[in-house]
Amino acid sequence: MSLLPLQSPTLPSVEELQERAHVVCLPLHVRFRGVVERQAVLLDGPQGWSEFSPFLEYADAEAARWLACAVEAGWEGLPAPVRTAVPVNATVPAIPASDVEQLLARYDAPGTVKVKVAEAGQTLADDVARLAAVRAVLPQARLRIDANQSWGHREALVALEALAPFGLEYAEQPVPGIEGLARLREELARRGLPVLIAADESVRKESDPLAVAQAGAADLIVVKAQPLGGVRRALEIVRQAGLPAVVSSALDTSVGLRVGAGLAAALPQLPYACGLGTGSLFVSDVVEPGYVASGGELDLRTVAADPALLARHAASAERREWWMARLSRAHAVLAAQAR
Numbered sequence: 568m569s570l571l572p573l574q575s576p577t578l579p580s581v582e583e584l585q586e587r588a589h590v591v592c593l594p595l596h597v598r599f600r601g602v603v604e605r606q607a608v609l610l611d612g613p614q615g616w617s618e619f620s621p622f623l624e625y626a627d628a629e630a631a632r633w634l635a636c637a638v639e640a641g642w643e644g645l646p647a648p649v650r651t652a653v654p655v656n657a658t659v660p661a662i663p664a665s666d667v668e669q670l671l672a673r674y675d676a677p678g679t680v681k682v683k684v685a686e687a688g689q690t691l692a693d694d695v696a697r698l699a700a701v702r703a704v705l706p707q708a709r710l711r712i713d714a715n716q717s718w719g720h721r722e723a724l725v726a727l728e729a730l731a732p733f734g735l736e737y738a739e740q741p742v743p744g745i746e747g748l749a750r751l752r753e754e755l756a757r758r759g760l761p762v763l764i765a766a767d768e769s770v771r772k773e774s775d776p777l778a779v780a781q782a783g784a785a786d787l788i789v790v791k792a793q794p795l796g797g798v799r800r801a802l803e804i805v806r807q808a809g810l811p812a813v814v815s816s817a818l819d820t821s822v823g824l825r826v827g828a829g830l831a832a833a834l835p836q837l838p839y840a841c842g843l844g845t846g847s848l849f850v851s852d853v854v855e856p857g858y859v860a861s862g863g864e865l866d867l868r869t870v871a872a873d874p875a876l877l878a879r880h881a882a883s884a885e886r887r888e889w890w891m892a893r894l895s896r897a898h899a900v901l902a903a904q905a906r
């Protein structure tokens with residue numbers, strides 16, 4: 568397959584990136600992906616603010632794709648939108664059912680809710696209770712689940728039998744691997760269990776993001792601008808995959824969420840609400856008000872980080888140094904690819 572190169576046409580020097588970089592540490596209302604604070608580098612690019620925030624454990628080659636996205640958004644800008652607003656889902660982390668109502672109150676009129684399931688240390692009964700709690704608060708909402716590839720084949724079948732009665736829009740990455748998804752999808756069809764399968768990790772963490780579509784292993788793909796190396800590369804992946812796509816966040820700050828909204832706004836078709844509602848999980852952000860949905864939608868306003876908030880949430884000197892070194896290594900990966 569041919570994809571756009573990872574780097575933007577002009578890769579700025581590492582010195583320029585570092586001069587324009589602000590490292591922040593933002594508290595979250597709930598634990599998400601095992602963290603209670605989000606660290607991010609925000610770049611004051613000539614075409615607008617952009618974000619470099621690969622998860623802390625990611626190696627440099629993977630982090631370089633996130634930097635390619637930041638360079639594209641900040642130095643090239645976003646592609647022209649084909650719509651003026653994007654629908655978003657509320658995201659419910661693997662919290663106790665008793666906390667669901669309070670969490671959902673942070674979202675304004677969500678028409679769709681994504682519920683995290685299969686959390687380590689929890690049971691299927693916890694997942695059922697969490698979905699039931701969501702259903703009780705929002706009887707009309709579309710529901711989807713995300714297992715983050717934590718089930719095995721048989722476990723997934725048992726879980727999906729139990730959760731399908733909630734009327735799932737789809738199940739995101741129920742099991743690991745492209746073969747695992749394909750096998751599960753076949754078995755669901757054989758059993759007449761009507762749950763669509765969405766691929767997330769099998770798109771963003773595979774060396775070939777199109778492999779899952781080529782294998783016929785999923786009904787739809789989840790696309791995230793930072794992990795896929797930028798908005799234009801993600802658009803090209805969706806075009807070549809030929810499957811419906813769900814745009815989602817990488818737990819970005821408001822700046823990264825706006826880039827994700829730029830991806831969603833530029834897609835020719837947007838059949839599903841986007842996972843770009845995660846700004847509501849932040850206690851504080853780099854813009855005020857944060858880039859959160861109202862009436863279940865994000866508008867396409869300009870998002871520019873506020874200097875006072877950047878200062879208030881500035882990371883420690885030690886974290887800043889760590890991020891600058893990481894930025895430099897990711898830059899070296901992109902520079903080597905450009906040669």
Ligand SMILES: O=C(O)CCC(=O)C1=CC=C[C@@H](O)[C@@H]1C(=O)O
Nearest residue numbers: 600658681815816817818842845
């Ligand atoms: O899609 C959403 O509703 C929100 C984003 C989201 O779920 C994720 C963001 C960041 C990291 C991931 O573990 C997670 C996901 O797996 O989709």
Ligand SMILES: [Mg+2]
Nearest residue numbers: 713715739767
């Ligand atoms: Mg996911």
